[in-house]
Amino acid sequence: MARDTEARREQLKTALIDAAERAVSRNGLAGIKARDLAKKAKCAVGAIYNVFPDLDALIYEVNARTLRLFESFLASAEAESNDSETNPAVARLIHLATTYLEFAIAHHARWQALFEYRAASLREPVPEWYVYEQSRLFMLVEGPLQELVPDLEGDALSLAARTLFSGVHGVVSLGLDAKLLTLPPGVLRDQVRVFVRSIAVGLRAEWTKGGTATRRETRPAIPRKRRVPTRSRR
Amino acid sequence: MARDTEARREQLKTALIDAAERAVSRNGLAGIKARDLAKKAKCAVGAIYNVFPDLDALIYEVNARTLRLFESFLASAEAESNDSETNPAVARLIHLATTYLEFAIAHHARWQALFEYRAASLREPVPEWYVYEQSRLFMLVEGPLQELVPDLEGDALSLAARTLFSGVHGVVSLGLDAKLLTLPPGVLRDQVRVFVRSIAVGLRAEWTKGGTATRRETRPAIPRKRRVPTRSRR
DNA sequence: AGCACAATGTGAACGCTGTTCAAATGGAGG
């Protein structure tokens, strides 16, 4: 019956994603090879193209898994915050940032794959469900950030969260960059801490003083609240 | 005589780098194809491998050019600073950061190529002259940063400069990222400004107050002052 | 000047990609 083939399709898809995930963990995005995946998933190379349009689609699927793992990692980190900071909001932000670093170190290849570019990616647009999945990470910063600066609301808050996240990403990304002198984890951890604390202190100072200068251009920036679109095949 | 062939070699090299540079400007790193380059430089495909070991070596050469352009861009920006900031050092830092953004927008493909990864890059180590060339960018931040926080010296200053640079890089990088919602340039400019000002204010507050907490782990981090190694062939 | 030999330049060929498609296969209905 039709249900059966549908189930087999789905089974093959997850088998392929599993294989791709392992390949990325080992060798990065470059580790994804059609023939290898087919062998691991016990199917013909052509079968891949029955369930995915591209290998790129498969990459998006692997990255989506990493994003969800990443998000749960960061979200669970939100719970505890034993840092001896004067301000609890600052402590939460620092904890989030260092957790970001910890994830990047622990799952280096998969984390790196999230931000890697393939030529084909530029050819056709990024799936919108993937854009949404990424933006969820930024949202995790919004809570602590508003606790720190209660005046921040709506799009301004979203933007600030994204910016702060991006800043931390930059520090971690270039800190672990193989093309630069790789910083020892201890040093990098300290840098992240100092970095976030500085921003936190600075932001608070900016917004509690007079501060109208920072409020401009509040057009739609990040899609909020929208439900995650059902991931249609194709 | 031998001089003649040497000159021809050099001529071919620059012709290839020129072609590669144009290819990257148009299509990113993926635009670099051996056969296309050979056609543009009017030589056989095999000739490329007489003057470069790899296409990767050629990529490093292109990126080195971009880095030098980038550096002169940032350095010249250091001259003027018309920003209406209370603190001149903060103005300089903000100006540097927005200039970073301006460069990334103006030379997007080439800028992106600087941070892109190819699988082969991981195979063998990055040339040390290239590592040095990159670290020169960080050094540009050290001047204004020390003006802002005079207590920062030596390795701590280098580290802080690198971290600040990395943070700005992250904001710009994810702000322009095609896989996320791309921010309008005006919004991004504002974000960079706010971001740098916050860090500046925060850093100043941290270091002028009591501030012993930030001083830890000052082991060698960035190679300083070392002369740029002569770029030997091979 | 002429000749021999080394160095340089050449592009067809190799091995590896992702992707396609004619042909083989297999299960449901008459």
Place this chain on the structure above:
DNA sequence: CCTCCATTTGAACAGCGTTCACATTGTGCT
């Protein structure tokens, strides 16, 4: 049991970086 369509298959294709046997050129010696 046979037919027929959907599914699956892997050989074949186009394009990639890289190599290498060979042609060509340049150099030094007599």
